[in-house]
Amino acid sequence: MRLRREQEVEIRKPPRFMPGERVRATQHIKNDGTYPGREIGENLVRKGDEGYVRDIGTFLQQFFIYAVEWIDRGTIVGMRARELVSLDNVEIPCSVETPANRGAAR
Numbered sequence: 001m002r003l004r005r006e007q008e009v010e011i012r013k014p015p016r017f018m019p020g021e022r023v024r025a026t027q028h029i030k031n032d033g034t035y036p037g038r039e040i041g042e043n044l045v046r047k048g049d050e051g052y053v054r055d056i057g058t059f060l061q062q063f064f065i066y067a068v069e070w071i072d073r074g075t076i077v078g079m080r081a082r083e084l085v086s087l088d089n090v091e092i093p094c095s096v097e098t099p100a101n102r103g104a105a106r
């Protein structure tokens with residue numbers, strides 16, 4: 001069995017999220033043993049939970065780790081960018097008509 005390795009050094013680019021940004025979890029996050037006071041395997045964050053980025057750190061000088069405060073749960077959990085989606089900076093598809101492109105020549 002071959003292990004998948006992530007080759008991209010994420011910290012070469014700017015962080016995807018900034019402190020104060022509202023985010024939503026895209027998957028369930030369980031305690032892998034690094035979260036104190038909780039059992040291994042216990043759910044820390046559920047898919048769809050909403051929180052706010054409090055701080056940005058790095059891991060292995062390769063990845064950004066976002067400290068996200070989950071208000072409803074009363075916890076702060078370190079998350080990777082792939083586990084989050086922004087609720088403040090939502091990308092609008094090009095097919096959506098906005099005042100800026102309404103009536104523009106096509």
